[in-house]
Amino acid sequence: MAFIYNVNDTATQVLAAKQIKENMFVELLHRNGKGVTETVETNASTVRMLKYKPLSGDARTLGASKNGAFFNGAEAEVGQVSEYDLNLLHLYDRNLDIPEVQQDMCPANLFDAGTKNIAGRVSTEINASTLAYQIKAYADAKSLDNAVVLDAEPNYYSAFLDASTRLDDGDADNGIQTFPVEEREFICRPSFRRNLMTGNGVIVGGSNFAQSMLAKGGVDPDAKKDGSMYVGEIDLIPVYIAPKPIWDRAKTWAGSSAVVDTIQGIMMAASATDRGISTQDYVKIIDSPSGAGKRLQPKVRWGVNVCYAKGIVPIVANGTTAPTVITITAPGSV
Numbered sequence: 001m002a003f004i005y006n007v008n009d010t011a012t013q014v015l016a017a018k019q020i021k022e023n024m025f026v027e028l029l030h031r032n033g034k035g036v037t038e039t040v041e042t043n044a045s046t047v048r049m050l051k052y053k054p055l056s057g058d059a060r061t062l063g064a065s066k067n068g069a070f071f072n073g074a075e076a077e078v079g080q081v082s083e084y085d086l087n088l089l090h091l092y093d094r095n096l097d098i099p100e101v102q103q104d105m106c107p108a109n110l111f112d113a114g115t116k117n118i119a120g121r122v123s124t125e126i127n128a129s130t131l132a133y134q135i136k137a138y139a140d141a142k143s144l145d146n147a148v149v150l151d152a153e154p155n156y157y158s159a160f161l162d163a164s165t166r167l168d169d170g171d172a173d174n175g176i177q178t179f180p181v182e183e184r185e186f187i188c189r190p191s192f193r194r195n196l197m198t199g200n201g202v203i204v205g206g207s208n209f210a211q212s213m214l215a216k217g218g219v220d221p222d223a224k225k226d227g228s229m230y231v232g233e234i235d236l237i238p239v240y241i242a243p244k245p246i247w248d249r250a251k252t253w254a255g256s257s258a259v260v261d262t263i264q265g266i267m268m269a270a271s272a273t274d275r276g277i278s279t280q281d282y283v284k285i286i287d288s289p290s291g292a293g294k295r296l297q298p299k300v301r302w303g304v305n306v307c308y309a310k311g312i313v314p315i316v317a318n319g320t321t322a323p324t325v326i327t328i329t330a331p332g333s334v
Contacts, residue, residue: 025120027228029127029240035185035268036130036275036304039086045301046085047276053080054175086276088301090129090330092122099293115283118298126277128249130304131187131242132328134266134273135250137306138314139259139323146310150264150318156195160186160234163267163313171310179269179311184237188265192315193231193241237267254326262320272311277302 032038039047057077060067067073096118138147148162163186167179229241251260278301288295306312 025123026127026243026246028123029187029229029242029246030130030268030273030275031185031238033183033270034238035187035240035270036273037270038275038277040277040279042279042281044088044276044278046087047278047303049084049086049274049276049305051082051271051307053082055079086274086303086305088276088278088303090125090303091299091301092118092125093297093299094121094332096296096298097288097290097293098296099288099291101292115296118283118296122298122300124246124249126275126302127242127246129253129302129328129330130273130275131246131250131266132253132260132326133304133306134268134312135254135260135263135314136326136328137272137309137312139257139326141309141323142325143322144316144320146313147320148313148315149320150315152318154195154318156192157234159315160196160265160267163265163315164235164237166313167267167269167311171308174308174310176271176308176311179271181236183270184267185270186234186237186239186265186267187242188239188315189247189263190241190243192265193239196234249331252331253328255329257324257326259323259326262316262323263314264317265315267313267315269308269311272306272308274305274307275302 030036030038037049039049041047055077057074060072062068062070146166148159148166150156150159164181164184167184170176170178229243231239231241233239247260247263251257254260280299284297284299286295286297287293
C-alpha cells in the first residue's frame, strides 16, 4: 500500500520539472490479509476491531443415555464476538517547509516531491513500528519456545518450513485450530533471501527449476510483481524483504534493543496482528510562518496490536538466547 495524497489548491503553481532524483522508499510490507488484519479510515482516531470467538458445543449421539433425545437438551449457544477499540496513538505530523527561494532555484514541482517524501517517511515509520510490535510479542514470552533458532550450519529453507509448521498448529488457548496458509506472510532481511538462493536454501544444484530461480533472481521463478520488495512465494507464502534501514528503525521503536538484531525473518499470520491507519483527505498547505514560502502539514495516524503471540514466529540467529522484554516508544516522543 502506498500513500499518495492530493494537495489543496493554495498557491501550488510551480513550473513543471525537468527531472529530479527522488528518494527511494519501500511501500508497506505487511499486506492486509497476509501479514496483518488492517483497517484504513479517513480522519479517525480509533477503529473498532471485531473477531468471532469459536463455538464450543459438543457433538452427541441419538439414543444415548444422556442427551440422546431427538432435540438437543443443552441450552442454545450464543455466538460471541470479541471486539475492542484500537486507538491510533502513533502520529506523523512533522511539518515540511518549502522556501520560496528554493522554488525559484529548482525547476521542479517541489510540492509533488514533498508529498512523495512525506508518504515515504510515513511508510517507513509504519513498517518499522509494526515489526517492532511483532518482535515485542515474541520478546514478552522471554523464551525461544515460539522461535526457530538457526543451526550452526543453517538450512534456511528448512528453517522457513519449521516456522510455517508452527503456524499450522494454531493457538488452542485462543480457540484457533490453525493459522491458514493463505493468510500468512514472511518478512526477512536481505541476507536471508541471499542464503535462500544458495546451496543451503531452496536451490538444488543443476535442476532446471534452480537455474530459472537464479536467472530471475526470485525465490519463486514464476513470481509476479506484487509491490516493492516482493520476491515471490515459498510453499504458497509470499516473501518480502525489509531492508536494513527499516530493521534499524524498528530497533529505534523498540528502544535500541539487541533483540531486533537477532531476528533474521518473521513468519506471521494475518489474524495475529491488527493494524489501523487513518489518513487525511489531503496534505494541508499554508503560508510558512518562518518566512516567504509554503508549509505542508501532513497528519497520518496509526495503531498496532498483536492479538495472538503464537501467530508470530521469528527465525533467529544461531546462538540466540532467550529475549528480554522490550518497550515500544515512538522515536519522536523521546
